[in-house]
Amino acid sequence: MGPNGSGTGSGGASPARTGSSGAGLSGSGSSATGSGAAGSGAANPGAASPGDGGRQHGGRQHGGRHHGGRQHGGPGGGGNGDSGGADGGGPLDQAPCGFVITDPHGLIAQVNQHFLTSTGFRAEDLVGRIRFQDLLAPGDQIYYETHYSPLLLMQGAVREIAVDIRDPSGQRLPVLVNAVLDRDAVGEPRWIRTTVFGATDRRRYEEELLVQRRRAERSEERVRTLQGVAAELAAAGDLAEVGRVLVDAAINALHGDRAGLWLLDRREVAQATEVDEALGNDGLAAAATLSTHGLLQIAAVNIGDFDELTRIPLPDPETFSMRRRGPILFDSTESIRFRHPLIAAAMERTNTGSLVVIPLDVGDHRVGVLAAGCVETRQLSDDDRELLHALGRQGGQALERAALHAEATKSAARSDFLATTSRSLEETVRLVDRAQRLVDLVTRELAEVASVEFVETEGNRRLAESRAAGASETTGNLIGIEPGRAGDLIAQVVSGTRPKLLAERQPIAPSGPRPANWWLALPLRASGRTLGALVLGRYERAFSVDEVAFCSEVAATAALALDNARRYEQEREVAYTLQRSLLSGGLPKRQGLRIATHYRPAMENLEVGGDWYDAFELGDDKIGIVVGDVVGRGLTAASAMGQIRSAIRALAGAGLGPSALLGQLDKFVGQFDAGRMATLVYLELNPRTGHVRYACAGHFPPLIIQGDEEARYLWDGRSTPLDAYSGQPGRSEAEIRLMPGARLLLYTDGLVERRGRLIWRGLELLREEMQRHRNAAATTIVHGIADAMLRDEAGRDDVCLLAVSLAESTPFEEQVPADLAELTGVRHRLRAWLTDHDVDRHDGFAIVLACSEAIGNAIEHGYRNPEVAATGTVTISASIVDERVDVTIGDGGLWQPRETPPDRGRGLMLMKRLMDEVTVDRATTGTTVTMSRRVRWVGP
Numbered sequence: 001m002g003p004n005g006s007g008t009g010s011g012g013a014s015p016a017r018t019g020s021s022g023a024g025l026s027g028s029g030s031s032a033t034g035s036g037a038a039g040s041g042a043a044n045p046g047a048a049s050p051g052d053g054g055r056q057h058g059g060r061q062h063g064g065r066h067h068g069g070r071q072h073g074g075p076g077g078g079g080n081g082d083s084g085g086a087d088g089g090g091p092l093d094q095a096p097c098g099f100v101i102t103d104p105h106g107l108i109a110q111v112n113q114h115f116l117t118s119t120g121f122r123a124e125d126l127v128g129r130i131r132f133q134d135l136l137a138p139g140d141q142i143y144y145e146t147h148y149s150p151l152l153l154m155q156g157a158v159r160e161i162a163v164d165i166r167d168p169s170g171q172r173l174p175v176l177v178n179a180v181l182d183r184d185a186v187g188e189p190r191w192i193r194t195t196v197f198g199a200t201d202r203r204r205y206e207e208e209l210l211v212q213r214r215r216a217e218r219s220e221e222r223v224r225t226l227q228g229v230a231a232e233l234a235a236a237g238d239l240a241e242v243g244r245v246l247v248d249a250a251i252n253a254l255h256g257d258r259a260g261l262w263l264l265d266r267r268e269v270a271q272a273t274e275v276d277e278a279l280g281n282d283g284l285a286a287a288a289t290l291s292t293h294g295l296l297q298i299a300a301v302n303i304g305d306f307d308e309l310t311r312i313p314l315p316d317p318e319t320f321s322m323r324r325r326g327p328i329l330f331d332s333t334e335s336i337r338f339r340h341p342l343i344a345a346a347m348e349r350t351n352t353g354s355l356v357v358i359p360l361d362v363g364d365h366r367v368g369v370l371a372a373g374c375v376e377t378r379q380l381s382d383d384d385r386e387l388l389h390a391l392g393r394q395g396g397q398a399l400e401r402a403a404l405h406a407e408a409t410k411s412a413a414r415s416d417f418l419a420t421t422s423r424s425l426e427e428t429v430r431l432v433d434r435a436q437r438l439v440d441l442v443t444r445e446l447a448e449v450a451s452v453e454f455v456e457t458e459g460n461r462r463l464a465e466s467r468a469a470g471a472s473e474t475t476g477n478l479i480g481i482e483p484g485r486a487g488d489l490i491a492q493v494v495s496g497t498r499p500k501l502l503a504e505r506q507p508i509a510p511s512g513p514r515p516a517n518w519w520l521a522l523p524l525r526a527s528g529r530t531l532g533a534l535v536l537g538r539y540e541r542a543f544s545v546d547e548v549a550f551c552s553e554v555a556a557t558a559a560l561a562l563d564n565a566r567r568y569e570q571e572r573e574v575a576y577t578l579q580r581s582l583l584s585g586g587l588p589k590r591q592g593l594r595i596a597t598h599y600r601p602a603m604e605n606l607e608v609g610g611d612w613y614d615a616f617e618l619g620d621d622k623i624g625i626v627v628g629d630v631v632g633r634g635l636t637a638a639s640a641m642g643q644i645r646s647a648i649r650a651l652a653g654a655g656l657g658p659s660a661l662l663g664q665l666d667k668f669v670g671q672f673d674a675g676r677m678a679t680l681v682y683l684e685l686n687p688r689t690g691h692v693r694y695a696c697a698g699h700f701p702p703l704i705i706q707g708d709e710e711a712r713y714l715w716d717g718r719s720t721p722l723d724a725y726s727g728q729p730g731r732s733e734a735e736i737r738l739m740p741g742a743r744l745l746l747y748t749d750g751l752v753e754r755r756g757r758l759i760w761r762g763l764e765l766l767r768e769e770m771q772r773h774r775n776a777a778a779t780t781i782v783h784g785i786a787d788a789m790l791r792d793e794a795g796r797d798d799v800c801l802l803a804v805s806l807a808e809s810t811p812f813e814e815q816v817p818a819d820l821a822e823l824t825g826v827r828h829r830l831r832a833w834l835t836d837h838d839v840d841r842h843d844g845f846a847i848v849l850a851c852s853e854a855i856g857n858a859i860e861h862g863y864r865n866p867e868v869a870a871t872g873t874v875t876i877s878a879s880i881v882d883e884r885v886d887v888t889i890g891d892g893g894l895w896q897p898r899e900t901p902p903d904r905g906r907g908l909m910l911m912k913r914l915m916d917e918v919t920v921d922r923a924t925t926g927t928t929v930t931m932s933r934r935v936r937w938v939g940p
Contacts, residue, residue, distance in 0.1 A: 098196030104189035106131035256374035425561035435463035447536035522555035526563035592807035596778035610637035628680030640674035658695035690738035706742030750797035811879035818872035862893025
């Protein structure tokens with residue numbers, strides 16, 4: 001049909017048509033019968049050619065070809081009767097392209113020979129019979145009516161419209177058409193001149209371009225997909241996230257509904273070095289079979305129970321390890337049943353129609369496999385294979401990076417765990433506490449059960465044990481030192497230097513292999529000897545070689561901490577025994593004098609401090625009292641404390657006085673370093689006169705409260721700590737007189753010193769507490785002040801307190817209502833008064849009980865009348881005369897005997913048994929009971 005034009009066309013709407021929009025030219029949806037609609041002649045008033053005869057009559061053709069325009073050729077036909085192109089004689093027949101002239105409705109009026117030759121039509125079959133649009137393919141006919149014709153009507157011409165013309169046999173011929181609309185003098189459409197160019201080669205070329213474009217689009221889409229996957233893989237932080245990204249990508253690429261990712265587990269499972277044939281183990285070979293074939297699932301979609309492969313089959317080892325490049329499609333179970341029976345069986349069981357296995361490689365190294373499937377049977381195109389292959393390469397690299405990152409993270413976590421373990425063990429001091437903290441730590445990270453077994457002189461003992469939060473109490477037995485295999489295992493560890501691993505088979509399960517419990521015993525070695533064993537247990541989970549090596553590092557770190565705790569406890573026990581032996585001596589006992597002491601050891605660590613107190617008899621009715629503090633801790637400090645304490649007693653017996661005694665102590669402590677810079681306060685007290693001489697060697701000042709005065713510190717008589725420097729001018733001392741009822745407190749620095757607090761604040765708090773205890777007994781003072789001052793202290797330092805009180809001469813006097821409810825308060829106050837006056841505890845109990853009976857009798861017998869009892873009172877008075885306590889109880893009621901039940905009436909008899917003397921004087925004005933008892937005096 002002449003030179004090939006441009007444009008494309010197909011049976012449907014052409015993708016490359018030019019000029020499209022508008023309404024139909026004829027204004028009617030005429031059919032492909034070759035004739036116009038009724039009344040169409042009115043739309044073409046300028047058509048006078050005989051070629052229009054068929055259209056003018058509105059029927060099918062009248063005369064066919066004769067009336068169609070061969071004799072009346074229309075605008076392009078000239079005067080030749082054969083100008084329709086059937087005989088090739090007209091000038092249009094010489095045109096190098098097809099030429100068609102139609103009326104405004106598309107009815108063909110004239111065609112040239114080129115068009116007839118190219119399409120295979122005859123002129124008589126077309127002219128006056130067929131509309132041009134009826135020659136077009138169905139899709140192009142619609143395009144003609146909706147776009148081509150309206151556009152031609154509006155613009156007067158269309159250019160390079162790609163359509164398909166059907167030849168007589170129905171074959172489609174791609175062509176490119178140009179059309180021009182001729183109008184008459186009044187502007188009405190008259191003729192449509194259409195040129196037709198063949199476009200077969202161009203159509204083929206454009207189809208090839210379209211294929212390439214689609215291929216480029218798919219390639220671009222694949223690149224975008226891979227870029228998106230790469231971005232998500234780059235953002236993935238661990239193996240699980242990488243697995244999720246790859247599984248989702250595989251499902252999307254295959255348009256599937258299930259997928260899973262497995263890694264090649266390269267961990268080497270540790271072999272059991274001890275087996276128990278009695279429990280059914282068959283030796284090391286049996287232990288080796290406890291591991292799987294080396295696949296570790298890290299991600300899955302639509303997988304319910306991995307062990308039963310409910311949704312996606314697990315690739316068998318042969319498929320997993322083979323070196324075939326690219327994805328592998330399993331679309332038929334029959335074709336793979338012999339070579340891959342596991343996959344075939346799993347596909348049938350899980351209703352998987354197609355399964356694609358994608359190797360995940362890094363170079364020649366395989367790291368895992370990605371599998372995706374769907375219910376339908378599906379084939380893979382080359383593009384699909386290329387995408388999945390690229391996904392496998394990307395996935396392999398991402399998994400390798402994640403594995404390296406996980407390895408680095410694991411190494412960092414292990415280093416952090418070792419540091420945390422070491423630091424946590426150092427936070428406690430006692431051996432048992434450290435052992436318990438150790439097993440608590442390892443059961444959070446390394447095992448499900450753990451214990452620490454220690455070797456001691458009298459045998460082995462378990463220091464601590466722990467079980468992980470999720471571990472069942474009934475699953476397995478916590479291993480320990482006991483007869484049988486467990487004891488033998490630990491005995492081997494203790495006697496050697498290497499870890500021992502035990503695989504213990506559980507009873508046979510209903511189906512499948514028997515699970516096993518794994519026990520790892522690690523030696524705890526320090527200072528060249530094995531202290532014991534750290535035993536770790538797991539249920540159904542083996543230890544890898546790498547894990548055994550790390551657990552050995554943990555055991556080595558723990559062994560040092562446990563050995564230090566053991567040494568500390570041994571040294572502390574010796575120092576504590578020495579210190580208690582020095583502090584446990586009896587204190588002086590004098591009437592009216594009360595000395596109370598309190599010692600609280602440091603709780604932050606187990607080392608014994610150098611704080612001490614002492615009180616002893618001197619000549620001339622004097623008592624020596626000292627409180628001191630040696631620098632340092634432990635056995636050295638306790639030994640120095642004992643030497644200084646003994647030296648003070650020896651020097652005080654020589655009657656040197658406080659200042660001279662301190663001067664001699666300077667010379668004494670200069671002979672051994674442990675005693676230097678020790679501080680102390682020493683005083684000599686005469687209880688009878690209350691005279692006190694005292695001296696302070698760098699120690700905190702004594703605190704005194706007496707009479708109506710405020711509590712105050714004694715800042716006189718101060719000098720430097722012992723042997724602080726040579727050539728000092730001499731020690732000073734001071735004097736003070738204690739009045740009856742005075743309280744004096746001596747203490748060590750741990751009572752007032754705090755980190756982050758000024759020392760003056762601590763001294764002020766102590767003075768306020770002394771104010772609150774101004775009338776308390778000496779024992780109450782030391783315990784009450786210690787509790788108040790040490791409430792916020794974590795026990796960083798040991799504390800010594802010594803309180804001295806002089807009894808007041810005032811008797812006990814009280815008057816209480818005649819109410820039995822008052823008895824409790826009276827008993828408490830009387831007991832406190834007796835305690836303050838140093839009455840022996842047994843004697844004090846007897847006196848209080850006798851007084852309670854006398855007061856009760858006075859209320860019951862003297863005030864039986866409720867009206868009289870409402871206003872009645874009972875008077876109690878007590879005094880100390882020489883070695884005797886005299887008590888008087890009186891009431892103002894009238895003694896009224898009453899019938900006594902069998903279980904009562906023994907009050908007077910009880911009073912006579914408790915007291916040395918009892919006298920009852922009954923009168924009309926009241927009853928008076930006088931009692932007396934000789935007592936003993938007690939010291940602290």
